Amino acid sequence: MLRQVWSSIATQATSGLSSGSTSIFSPAGTPAHSVFSLSMLVLSITAAIFLVVGGLLFYVLLRYRHRPGEKDASQEPPQIYGSNQIELSWTVIPILIVVMLFLATARVILSTQNAPKPAAALDVTVIGHQFWWEYRYPKLGIVTANELHIPVSDPKHPTPTYLTMSSADTDHSFWVPRLAGKMDLIPNRVNTMWLDPEAPGLYLGQCAQYCGTQHAKMLLRVYGDTPAAFAAWVAHQQQKAANDSDNSAAADGRKVFQHTACISCHTVAGTVATGTFGPDLTHFASRDTLASGSVVNTPENVRAFVEDPAHFKPGVLMPPMHLSQHDLDAVTAYLMTLK
């Protein structure tokens, strides 16, 4: 374990704040920026209070400590029972600070929650599941999972993404710290939030409301794409599922997939697989990760996941399908063709 510790520290030191950063202090979108600037105000006020009151405390402890050597050491100090003027002052000053902080806060609440929605905004429906994310683009006819692609937003022509959020089972929370604060996904209830990444890149996060056994590996990946890249991604996702009939292993795998219970939970558009309990796999191979961001999407990992889903994610709801080694290879080959 010690070696693990040191190697991990070394990696952190060399990579610095790599793409893994999820710090709320490196905002990359309007909602995160407005929280950031408000937080700077709050931090400076609280730091000032801390210095004044903490300083007073230390001064008092030093100045008024009992000194056994002094000649009146055994005498009681003068008894003071209170002072209305002084107590009034330390009631009124905090009230003024509270009023100021409250007004600054109310402004950010209103500007974030009640922001007018531009006509160019993209709509995405987010549905939380135990333990993965479903994304639907109703106007574009796209259904995908776990990796959310949205366009970057130019301040001159803002193209924010509006998320309409709910849950299929327990409570979840969508938190990508660099883009915005979190918003809960609650069954039987619809919440909304918006994102407008200012630069292309990958923004990480994860579920922030305890939702069950595998809450920890319900990871979020938001890809901020340039307009061109986003258009290309949309065009690709709108295609039908690939059907590579030249690849015999894949054709085998397709048969296995369609004749086992896989299709009760997963959809591959244009085939008999129309289940909705698990992630949509139509363009599964186009994703960078699997198991809700837990591992890189390689044939080896896919095979390991299909063989025993709990290997990467103990508590995952997908059962092992007890496929033969041959069938496992075939299904893996098929899934990897679903580009």
Added chain:
Amino acid sequence: MATQAIPTPTMHRRLWLEVVHDWVTTVDHKKIGLMYIGYALIFLVIAGFEALLMRVQLAVPNNHFVSPQVFNQLFTMHGTTMVFFVGMPILFGFGNYLIPLMIGARDMAFPRLNAFSFWISAFGGFLLYFSYLGGSGLYGAGSAPDVGWWAYAPLTMRAFSPGHSTDYWTLAILLSGVGTIGTAANIVATTLCMRCPGMKLSRMPLLVWLYLVMSGLVFVTISPLTAAQIMLMLDRYLGSHFFDTQAGGSAVLWMHFFWIFGHPEVYVLILPAFAFANEIIPVFSRKAIFGYPAMVAASVGIGFISLSVWAHHMFTVGMTAGANTFFVLATMAISVPTGIKIFNWLATLWGGKIHFTASMMFAIGFLFQFLIAGLTGIMLSVAPFDWQLGGSYFVVAHFHYVLVGAILFMLFSAFYYWYPKVTGRMLSEKIGKWHFWIFLIGFHLTFDFMHIPGLEGMPRRIYTYEADRGWMMWNIIVSSGAIFQTIGTLLFVYNMIWSYFKGDVAGPDPWDAWTLEWSTSSPPPHYNFAETPTVESRRPLWDLKHPDDPDSHYE
């Protein structure tokens, strides 16, 4: 501790069974108080051990020390135990012991209700832990509840929580609530009806005032919690759908029920800590409390305002901007009376002669850490900031600053202060100071650094985390602090046992203090006072010691 009386030459040594029988059937407020405290200390060790296991698991990313299932049970049991079976009983224990002594009464108003409340709460705690054996019912091996200590709906529905572990949780909370209401009713009746002659409400020790406010809060907050537990039982067994979202129930309804209990609960726990500070800081500063009327007003004010802030736990559930704004204002408003308290304590220290006993050192630790906890609380009250910080390790650090940094430190202070009264022996000051410094270091290592992963996006309640997020270094520091805290706690336990047998004899008034409990012998006789005392000011023993300049001239 204190399972037998200190033998005196005239007393014959009693049989073991006699002693047990005596404790089980007692209705004496002092013995019930001690049983509350002993019971809470046992659970403190258990829940502390659970925390230690979690810190081992989280020290490095992708650790396999415990499984996710076990980890989820650990944080559920740790939170539930600490709030319901450590915090509440230990504070009620001190209240039970001290209130009658401080108001010059011979016992609580309802001694048998007192015993009933203790035993029903204790049964709740045992039921919670029995889930480790019986949680899965007839299905096989047991399992503890794993729904988190807020048990948000619909995770508690049978679809997501099969077996009986959630039922054990619900019943444990329900029983603890019954006991809590009983004791609260007892405290209110005792303080209102049992005060000795001359002790007007305006002369009552601040400790008793704070327990009165705390008990009032208990009435308002435990009721919705208990109602919610009953609704949950109905949902799980009789087919109702209060929280069953799949049948049209509301998850948010549970949140409201839980937090209208949950936030005032924080004040139920911290008001007794304030209560101890109000007695201990003046005695070791050798000065009267500064601004007694303002302290009473601030306590009552906190009690009322705390009932209107609960939804600040729900800034991310999608309330309207108007509702969010209201709860921001209500939450910020509570910082005003809280600030008054901190300033009045500072003013009490000002101009005093501060004696740095172990008890006072813990009280100063409380003051310093409560200041920081209050300031991070202000950050969290800013709803947009909370959208980032809520549900992250920043919140975990914040409320542990309150619960450990403020409440537990003040409890340690109270132990050092009142142990001589309870046992007749002084706790060792030397071990006490080691305990203070080691625990202080451990506390700050753990909970100062715990804020940082929260700012870097680490959510709470995850059994493991990704290696590339940069959270590991902070988590190692946080976990290492747990070792210091464990050592400090062991020193404390050792001190309590060693001093019981070997400590200096305390005498009735070792601290030269001013409230009535110090006017009787240590430990106090069963009847507390040979004759009912009469008081003429807030500090009856000051008047006795300074007949030339009594307090009654100034009040």
